[in-house]
Amino acid sequence: MKIGIPDMRAVTMEQAGLPTLVPAATTLLKTLDTVLEGWATAAGAASMIMPPLLPVAALARLDFFDNFPHQALLVSPLDMTKQLTSEALAYASETLEPASLALPSAACFAVYLYHRERSLPDKTTVTVLGRCFRREERYEDLRRLLGFHMREIVALGTPEFVQDHLRRFGDRILAFAAALDLPIRKEAATDPFYDRGGPRALLQKLAPVKHELLVEDLAVASLNTHRNFFGQRCAITLAGTGRPLFTGCVAFGLERWLAVLLARFGSWEAAVEAVRSASAQVGAAPP
Amino acid sequence: MKIGIPDMRAVTMEQAGLPTLVPAATTLLKTLDTVLEGWATAAGAASMIMPPLLPVAALARLDFFDNFPHQALLVSPLDMTKQLTSEALAYASETLEPASLALPSAACFAVYLYHRERSLPDKTTVTVLGRCFRREERYEDLRRLLGFHMREIVALGTPEFVQDHLRRFGDRILAFAAALDLPIRKEAATDPFYDRGGPRALLQKLAPVKHELLVEDLAVASLNTHRNFFGQRCAITLAGTGRPLFTGCVAFGLERWLAVLLARFGSWEAAVEAVRSASAQVGAAPP
Numbered sequence: 001m002k003i004g005i006p007d008m009r010a011v012t013m014e015q016a017g018l019p020t021l022v023p024a025a026t027t028l029l030k031t032l033d034t035v036l037e038g039w040a041t042a043a044g045a046a047s048m049i050m051p052p053l054l055p056v057a058a059l060a061r062l063d064f065f066d067n068f069p070h071q072a073l074l075v076s077p078l079d080m081t082k083q084l085t086s087e088a089l090a091y092a093s094e095t096l097e098p099a100s101l102a103l104p105s106a107a108c109f110a111v112y113l114y115h116r117e118r119s120l121p122d123k124t125t126v127t128v129l130g131r132c133f134r135r136e137e138r139y140e141d142l143r144r145l146l147g148f149h150m151r152e153i154v155a156l157g158t159p160e161f162v163q164d165h166l167r168r169f170g171d172r173i174l175a176f177a178a179a180l181d182l183p184i185r186k187e188a189a190t191d192p193f194y195d196r197g198g199p200r201a202l203l204q205k206l207a208p209v210k211h212e213l214l215v216e217d218l219a220v221a222s223l224n225t226h227r228n229f230f231g232q233r234c235a236i237t238l239a240g241t242g243r244p245l246f247t248g249c250v251a252f253g254l255e256r257w258l259a260v261l262l263a264r265f266g267s268w269e270a271a272v273e274a275v276r277s278a279s280a281q282v283g284a285a286p287p
Numbered sequence: 288m289k290i291g292i293p294d295m296r297a298v299t300m301e302q303a304g305l306p307t308l309v310p311a312a313t314t315l316l317k318t319l320d321t322v323l324e325g326w327a328t329a330a331g332a333a334s335m336i337m338p339p340l341l342p343v344a345a346l347a348r349l350d351f352f353d354n355f356p357h358q359a360l361l362v363s364p365l366d367m368t369k370q371l372t373s374e375a376l377a378y379a380s381e382t383l384e385p386a387s388l389a390l391p392s393a394a395c396f397a398v399y400l401y402h403r404e405r406s407l408p409d410k411t412t413v414t415v416l417g418r419c420f421r422r423e424e425r426y427e428d429l430r431r432l433l434g435f436h437m438r439e440i441v442a443l444g445t446p447e448f449v450q451d452h453l454r455r456f457g458d459r460i461l462a463f464a465a466a467l468d469l470p471i472r473k474e475a476a477t478d479p480f481y482d483r484g485g486p487r488a489l490l491q492k493l494a495p496v497k498h499e500l501l502v503e504d505l506a507v508a509s510l511n512t513h514r515n516f517f518g519q520r521c522a523i524t525l526a527g528t529g530r531p532l533f534t535g536c537v538a539f540g541l542e543r544w545l546a547v548l549l550a551r552f553g554s555w556e557a558a559v560e561a562v563r564s565a566s567a568q569v570g571a572a573p574p
Contacts, residue, residue, distance in 0.1 A: 020337055048309065057377075074378050094381070
């Protein structure tokens with residue numbers, strides 16, 4: 001076995017980055033997600049359920065395998081023409097069929113793929129909750145997982161709308177964290193999509209495309225602008241212009257929120273109460 | 288490409304059994320799931336979020352790869368020592384690392400694995416919502432999918448408790464369907480776990496271990512008894528006896544409910560209203 005996919009005989013599911021959430025933690029995750037989805041729908045977002053797997057061909061079109069090959073997790077059926085054994089602890093590569101599907105590493109990819117070749121009005125907003133997957137070199141309680149929940153609020157339209165979306169939701173997150181008395185800070189970050197040298201990397205130095213919201217050293221949310229990257233690659237145009245639209249997303253790593261809320265409030269139950277109270281304080285009106 | 292995993296260049300996500308749910312369908316799925324989870328928690332069930340992937344070694348212990356090898360979907364990282372191309376439409380087997388993880392085909396496997404080597408009191412009930420995956424020879428709108436949502440209400444304890452659990456929730460489903468004016472019938476079915484000849488198959492003829500609730504020819508829910516199969520394989524004992532406990536589960540295929548509700552009520556919105564009204568009629572008290 002290689003780094004990142006541990007020998008499942010020797011490690012627990014927690015050590016493999018695949019924890020189970022006990023009932024009180026489940027309640028907290030659902031309570032928090034309902035708050036975040038409420039912010040999105042109050043701002044006019046369409047709440048949708050996206051496919052849990054995406055085609056390799058579609059992700060390749062988004063440069064996913066160029067940028068994140070080490071994180072990728074591919075999905076294959078068993079090759080039924082091969083001799084298989086029920087004693088298997090892992091299936092060898094040669095017993096697998098080719099992988100034409102992959103697990104998503106972010107929830108918003110499916111949104112751009114869904115809108116492929118469509119023309120959309122400015123101020124289109126979509127919110128999705130996805131189970132996302134990233135192979136990491138090591139996993140850490142709820143802070144760094146192989147499989148985790150990501151709530152995203154995605155903006156599609158003019159550059160101005162996207163910037164406004166990120167500013168408004170960034171402010172909302174800061175206000176929510178303040179109501180939780182959770183020390184949070186916003187920092188410019190490096191988006192791996194643009195971190196490959198050349199003109200894009202230069203452009204990023206001039207105007208950051210990613211900000212992270214951090215509690216201590218843990219990014220619990222991020223604000224991302226993609227310029228017209230997904231608009232171009234997915235041929236999504238801004239209605240009336242025929243041109244690729246701009247996109248941006250606000251992303252929340254829900255298990256990371258659970259980790260910082262548990263540390264802050266000492267119990268899942270106290271954290272649930274705190275989230276409810278902070279949500280009422282911040283309000284659900286469009287930010 | 289072989290049967291069941293279509294060439295993703297030639298088919299839509301819908302044809303591949305991976306549809307997107309539009310906002311009104313998303314609302315219906317969530318409304319329905321809230322009703323079903325409410326039945327479970329009102330009956331004392333612990334609501335939990337389980338890992339989205341399971342170890343091959345653990346599923347092998349449950350005979351999964353003996354019984355359902357053709358349905359299995361394995362998960363592998365890319366082998367970074369191999370030459371990879373971003374133009375890939377599918378990754379060849381030899382570019383994949385061995386698969387030590389798999390996508391679950393049912394939501395309840397994770398429950399038995401979580402409780403492995405524990406001693407539990409009688410009348411332990413757990414409810415989970417899982418995204419489940421089955422490779423099929425063909426996919427059909429929301430009726431037969433590669434990836435779907437399964438809500439389960441799992442009973443662990445004495446044989447009498449398990450039987451009582453299945454009877455009560457079976458009656459509740461019939462009452463709910465009646466309130467929806469949805470023609471439903473309960474039929475004995477064959478559980479592939481016991482459908483392999485020998486003494487278990489004989490036993491099943493004497494006492495069915497699986498009942499399905501069907502609307503026309505579509506099974507929208509099932510009532511399953513596993514006797515002490517999972518208790519034995521996972522070493523889960525009934526407190527005070529030291530013996531493997533019995534298990535059973537009530538399983539709902541949520542997208543199938545969406546399909547029959549849309550056909551019955553003509554629109555997602557009307558179906559949402561009908562589910563709310565039927566839920567109020569049937570009540571949330573323990574069945």
